[in-house]
Amino acid sequence: xxxxxxxxxxxxxxxxxxxxxxxxxxxxxxxxxxxxxxxxxxxxxxxxxxxxxxxxxxxxxxxxxxxxxxxxxxxxxxxxxxxxxxxxxxxxxxxxxxxxxxxxxxxxxxxxxxxxxxxxxxxxxxxxxxxxxxxxxxxxxxxxxxxxxxxxxxxxxxxxxxxxxxxxxxxxxxxxxxxxxxxxxxxxxxxxxxxxxxxxxxxxxxxxxxxxxxxxxxxxxxxxxxxxxxxxxxxxxxxxxxxxxxxxxxxxxxxxxxxxxxxxxxxxxxxxxxxxxxxxxxxxxxxxxxxxxxxxxxxxxxxxxxxxxxxxxxxxxxxxxxxxxxxxxxxxxxxxxxxxxxxxxxxxxxxxxxxxxxxxxxxxxxxxxxxxxxxxxxxxxxxxxxxxxxxxxxxxxxxxxxxxxxxxxxxxxxxxxxxxxxxxxxxxxxxxxxxxxxxxxxxxxxxxxxxxxxxxxxxxxxxxxxxxxxxxxxxxxxxxxxxxxxxxxxxxxxxxxxxxxxxxxxxxxx
Amino acid sequence: xxxxxxxxxxxxxxxxxxxxxxxxxxxxxxxxxxxxxxxxxxxxxxxxxxxxxxxxxxxxxxxxxxxxxxxxxxxxxxxxxxxxxxxxxxxxxxxxxxxxxxxxxxxxxxxxxxxxxxxxxxxxxxxxxxxxxxxxxxxxxxxxxxxxxxxxxxxxxxxxxxxxxxxxxxxxxxxxxxxxxxxxxxxxxxxxxxxxxxxxxxxxxxxxxxxxxxxxxxxxxxxxxxxxxxxxxxxxxxxxxxxxxxxxxxxxxxxxxxxxxxxxxxxxxxxxxxxxxxxxxxxxxxxxxxxxxxxxxxxxxxxxxxxxxxxxxxxxxxxxxxxxxxxxxxxxxxxxxx
Numbered sequence: 141x142x143x144x145x146x147x148x149x150x151x152x153x154x155x156x157x158x159x160x161x162x163x164x165x166x167x168x169x170x171x172x173x174x175x176x177x178x179x180x181x182x183x184x185x186x187x188x189x190x191x192x193x194x195x196x197x198x199x200x201x202x203x204x205x206x207x208x209x210x211x212x213x214x215x216x217x218x219x220x221x222x223x224x225x226x227x228x229x230x231x232x233x234x235x236x237x238x239x240x241x242x243x244x245x246x247x248x249x250x251x252x253x254x255x256x257x258x259x260x261x262x263x264x265x266x267x268x269x270x271x272x273x274x275x276x277x278x279x280x281x282x283x284x285x286x287x288x289x290x291x292x293x294x295x296x297x298x299x300x301x302x303x304x305x306x307x308x309x310x311x312x313x314x315x316x317x318x319x320x321x322x323x324x325x326x327x328x329x330x331x332x333x334x335x336x337x338x339x340x341x342x343x344x345x346x347x348x349x350x351x352x353x354x355x356x357x358x359x360x361x362x363x364x365x366x367x368x369x370x371x372x373x374x375x376x377x378x379x380x381x382x383x384x385x386x387x388x389x390x391x392x393x394x395x396x397x398x399x400x401x402x403x404x405x406x407x408x409x410x411x412x413x414x415x416x417x418x419x420x421x422x423x424x425x426x427x428x429x430x431x432x433x434x435x436x437x438x439x440x441x442x443x444x445x446x447x448x449x450x451x452x453x454x455x456x457x458x459x460x461x462x463x464x465x466x467x468x469x470x471x472x473x474x475x476x477x478x479x480x481x482x483x484x485x486x487x488x489x490x491x492x493x494x495x496x497x498x499x500x501x502x503x504x505x506x507x508x509x510x511x512x513x514x515x516x517x518x519x520x521x522x523x524x525x526x527x528x529x530x531x532x533x534x535x536x537x538x539x540x541x542x543x544x545x546x547x548x549x550x551x552x553x554x555x556x557x558x559x560x561x562x563x564x565x566x567x568x569x570x571x572x573x574x575x576x577x578x579x580x581x582x583x584x585x586x587x588x589x590x591x592x593x594x595x596x597x598x599x600x601x602x603x604x605x606x607x608x609x610x611x612x613x614x615x616x617x618x619x620x621x622x623x624x625x626x627x628x629x630x631x632x633x634x635x636x637x638x639x640x641x642x643x644x645x646x647x648x649x650x
Numbered sequence: 651x652x653x654x655x656x657x658x659x660x661x662x663x664x665x666x667x668x669x670x671x672x673x674x675x676x677x678x679x680x681x682x683x684x685x686x687x688x689x690x691x692x693x694x695x696x697x698x699x700x701x702x703x704x705x706x707x708x709x710x711x712x713x714x715x716x717x718x719x720x721x722x723x724x725x726x727x728x729x730x731x732x733x734x735x736x737x738x739x740x741x742x743x744x745x746x747x748x749x750x751x752x753x754x755x756x757x758x759x760x761x762x763x764x765x766x767x768x769x770x771x772x773x774x775x776x777x778x779x780x781x782x783x784x785x786x787x788x789x790x791x792x793x794x795x796x797x798x799x800x801x802x803x804x805x806x807x808x809x810x811x812x813x814x815x816x817x818x819x820x821x822x823x824x825x826x827x828x829x830x831x832x833x834x835x836x837x838x839x840x841x842x843x844x845x846x847x848x849x850x851x852x853x854x855x856x857x858x859x860x861x862x863x864x865x866x867x868x869x870x871x872x873x874x875x876x877x878x879x880x881x882x883x884x885x886x887x888x889x890x891x892x893x894x895x896x897x898x899x900x901x902x903x904x905x906x907x908x909x910x911x912x913x914x915x916x917x918x919x920x921x922x923x924x925x926x927x928x929x930x931x932x933x934x935x936x937x938x939x940x941x942x943x944x945x946x947x948x949x950x951x952x953x954x955x956x957x958x959x960x961x962x963x964x965x966x967x968x969x970x971x972x973x974x975x976x977x978x979x980x981x982x983x984x985x986x987x988x
Contacts (some may be wrong), residue, residue: 200750207746208924209740212714218735221797224728226719229947233954236718240962247707248969249698252976255987259976271969285969303722303944310721312948456810511729579729580797589762597740601747608754 144575146587147219153591154211155517157598160207163515166280166333167340168198168275172253173433174367176266185637190364191269192257193617194344199254200612204605206247211594219587221535223530223577229312230296230319231286238282238379246275277333284332288325290531291522292393298556298570307560309568325391327386328522333378335518338478339511341372347613348500360617363497365504369489373482379475381421384572386439391439394532395543396457397525400464402435403448410435410447411466420461423450448543454550457528464525467517474514481507533571653952654942657928659717660959662922664715668708669914669971670824675702677825679772680818682765684844688758689983690837691765695749696987697832700977702749704970705884706742708771714931718955722796722945723929730790730798731782734805738778745771753987773818779815784810787924788867789931792938799934802834809862816859819852823894824914827907832981842898845906863924870924887916 172194179187208342213235216224252260252268260268293311300307313319345368351361369469393397402412403418405427412434416425432442442445450458481503488494495501526532533553535543544552556569675698685691728735739829744767752789753763789808795837830838863870868936874880890912897906925931929945932938946952 155839200754203703203746203750206706207743207750210706210710212744213710214728214735217713217716218732219729221725221729224717227716228724229951232714232721232724232947233951233958235714236711236955237962238700238960239707239714240966242959243707243963244704244709244966244969248705248966248973251704252975255700256976267925283804299948313954316950316954330696387785465658568850579725579732580734580795581729581799589733593736597743598750604747606752608751611754633860 142580143582143584143587144394146584146591147578147582148574150219150587150591150594151215152595153598154208154215155519158212158446159516159519160203160512161208162276163332163336163339164201164343165198165205165561166273166276166336167338168201168343169269169276169340170337171196171340171344171368171371172269173266173273176262176269180262180266181535186359189617190360193360194364195253195269197347197609197612199250200605202246202250204594204601208598208601215509218578218590219579219582220530221579221581223572225308226310226572226577227290227531229310230293234282234286234289234311235317238279242279242282243277244275245278249275257398262439280332280336281329283323284329285320288328289319289322291328291526293324293531293534293570294322296559298568300558300560302561307558309558324389325384325512327389331386331518332384334382335515337371337375338379339508339515341368341375342478342504342508342511343371344368345504346506348611349504351503351616352495353498353501357616363643365495366489369485369494372478374479374488376475376482380479383475387441393449393535394451394526395524395535396450396459397464398439399448399450399453399512399552400459400461400525401468401521403461403465404435404447404449406451407449408446409433409444410439410449412438418461418465426606448551448585452549452551453546455552457553459525459527459625464521466522467524471514471518471521474510474517477510478514497559529571529574530574530577531572533544533569550638653956654719654946655838657715657946657957658929659954660924661712661719662918663709664712665922666915666918668705668712669918670904670911671708672702673821673914674698674828674906675825676772676776677821677823677828679825680776680822681825681841681844682772682828684771684840685837687762692753692983692987693833693981694829695752696862696983697981698828699749699987700973703746704745704973713786714953719947719952720940720942720949721946723940726792726796726798726940727930730800731785731805733802734778734781738775741778745775745912756835768815775813776818776821779909780814781805781810784813785814787863787870787940788932789933789939791934792930792932792940794938796932796938796940800981809866811854812859812862816852816855818833819848819855820914820917823848823852824907824910825934827894827903827910830903831907833981845898846895849898853891858865858923865923873923875922875928880897881920881921883916883919887913887920890916911941915965920943 172191175187175191175194177193178184217233249268249271253266253272256265256268295313295315296311297314298309299312300309302308324630345365348361348365348368351357352365387398387401390401398404402410403413403416403420405420405423411428411430411432413425413428413430416428416430418425436445436447437443439445450461481500485494485500485504488497488500536552536554538544546552555567556570557565558568559565678694678698682694683689685694698789702792713724716727748764748768748771752761752768767978784807788807790864791800791804823845824842826848830841830845833841841883890909893909894906894913897903897909927942927973928939929942932940
């Protein structure tokens with residue numbers, strides 16, 4: 141296997157494992173803010189119990205997210221050195237902003253959130269929760285900005301800098317805000333957040349449903365399920381609206397990607413395939429069940445309107461079809477299923493029958509897996525669909541906004557004129573191919589070693605995460621405290637002249 | 651000061667922040683076998699419990715800033731040190747996970763396994779940091795395109811390993827002084843004895859590395875001739891190291907910790923002075939080196955980065971202050987501890 145394929149596999153492995161956790165923390169962070177805010181307002185002990193329990197679960201997810209996140213930052217340099225040289229000027233600013241604005245905020249206040257219950261007052265604790273939640277959201281902003289720039293570059297230009305007597309081409313910033321608000325940032329960010337809220341809500345509903353089915357911590361589980369159901373329902377509905385609007389935006393800026401999502405091989409009116417297996421070589425979908433003109437309707441509100449197909453993309457610029465087609469369908473299918481599930485549950489909840497409908501609760505116990513898959517597959521579709529580019533060149537458009545075709549009838553990508561140190565100029569396409577981005581000095585053997593290393597560590601980590609999560613769920617939330625009790629204990633402790641000492645501390649709790 | 655110079659100084663500042671803060675929690679990991687029973691082991695872990703994660707962010711931000719401001723150096727270093735950095739990542743992951751998971755189950759075997767993982771990963775990560783710094787001083791082989799041209803063995807020479815050991819001794823010293831402030835009872839007594847041995851080891855390695863550096867990399871001293879004021883830092887460094895035993899003798903442990911903090915600051919400064927304006931020195935031909943000028947991003951990015959840092963850093967210092975203030979004082983183990 142070659143170093144490009146291995147490096148891509150390693151990136152896929154490490155990013156997919158990492159991405160199990162950030163959406164969970166973003167989604168759960170919002171729920172924690174709600175629970176603690178409600179506790180401050182109502183002083184109902186149930187809210188505090190819930191906040192304490194979910195904070196412990198949150199901390200576990202956060203820790204694994206941080207541990208696997210450092211790998212991502214290193215990997216740009218270790219495996220994708222040429223890419224790093226190409227994008228550093230642009231991408232680096234977003235990454236540095238993420239470090240300074242987001243990581244310090246989340247990890248600093250996480251300490252207060254997890255360890256500070258008895259050290260700071262409830263208001264300061266609530267403030268810390270808000271900061272951690274904001275930090276995780278800021279972090280998503282900057283990394284999505286960086287990713288979106290690679291999909292739809294803006295606010296930058298290509299220049300040649302002299303390195304060792306040769307011209308090295310790299311992207312440089314021309315306009316910071318144009319880069320931040322490049323054509324796909326806002327749409328992608330909204331969709332990422334909605335995906336995170338769905339996952340957070342389904343995660344909480346899963347554990348709560350399990351408690352309800354087992355008849356444990358019923359009051360706590362009802363409260364948690366109810367709150368998460370509201371978030372899950374709203375987010376599932378919002379995902380549909382956001383997804384539709386995003387697909388149109390992708391068609392405008394990355395038509396090759398939509399053609400891959402929909403296995404739309406030939407330019408013309410597009411059908412919406414519901415089931416089928418695309419065969420890229422033959423240019424057909426086998427076993428196709430489709431809504432005629434459905435794709436044209438979704439993109440143009442017109443069943444007859446032509447949609448640009450893969451035949452208009454140069455053969456060497458065509459993305460693979462099978463993986464984007466399948467993963468896109470899995471994501472959309474799951475998204476529709478979430479809407480059905482949450483609406484049904486909301487209806488039953490309204491009728492006061494939800495917590496007796498055991499079969500539905502059982503579905504919710506496992507539906508969190510679906511939410512994880514939907515988040516993952518959405519990214520698989522987005523990232524594989526932009527291949528063979530790691531930085532996709534922008535589409536050239538005519539005055540009417542329609543993409544222009546070149547003399548051979550293929551879609552035109554933007555180009556840049558590069559002047560070498562010796563004064564000669566040449567025209568290059570304004571993007572970077574994935575296969576050209578790998579490190580010059582790294583061998584396939586080295587990457588294979590690190591894949592095995594990470595594969596082993598992540599397998600272990602995944603098993604441990606599940607074991608500890610299971611343990612925490614078994615332990616369950618603490619019973620609500622009598623609000624006066626701790627004060628009395630404190631007072632007694634003060635009179636007796638000793639504080640909670642090592643020997644009095646409970647072992648094993650954290 | 652030109653923008654590349656400002657960013658070189660800021661990177662050195664981030665590295666100093668990292669070495670001071672993560673330095674003591676890595677040190678606590680290295681000293682972890684000194685703890686004799688479960689209560690002491692929990693005390694060690696909880697002394698850094700709320701702090702280590704925030705400390706590690708300094709490394710992440712250092713990496714991000716290097717990527718943003720000197721992408722050429724970032725790309726060459728990270729791809730060149732491939733296997734070394736993969737091992738470093740494994741160490742950092744293992745460390746985070748062992749801290750997080752050890753207290754989650756009551757089984758003694760479970761906890762002992764994580765204790766050894768915590769010790770091994772702290773030791774391994776520190777050693778690899780030191781080896782990386784050693785390579786930064788002595789240089790690495792680069793080809794005409796500024797790409798690393800060598801194997802793992804080129805990075806693991808005796809000089810680099812010696813600097814790695816120095817880093818281990820330095821962080822162990824820093825961690826022991828930190829723990830002494832956080833602990834009470836018999837373990838504190840044992841730390842007070844251990845810290846003398848650690849200090850002695852550190853001093854020996856410090857002298858060896860200094861002599862070795864002047865012998866193999868005489869050009870490391872060049873900047874001190876250009877900028878004689880930098881000699882003050884050298885004197886300050888020696889004074890700080892010499893003050894530690896005095897403070898220990900007088901039982902002024904807080905001051906001893908301040909002295910080890912100052913020692914780390916001086917050492918990072920001396921490292922920066924030894925390499926400036928180079929970021930990655932080419933051992934085979936100095937003309938191929940990556941300097942802050944030929945590795946830098948565009949002026950616009952350097953400026954935007956400075957604005958981001960200017961807005962962000964005051965907040966960062968404020969949160970760090972709040973968190974350290976919240977968790978000041980001796981370790982108290984409660985329901986929320988590890």
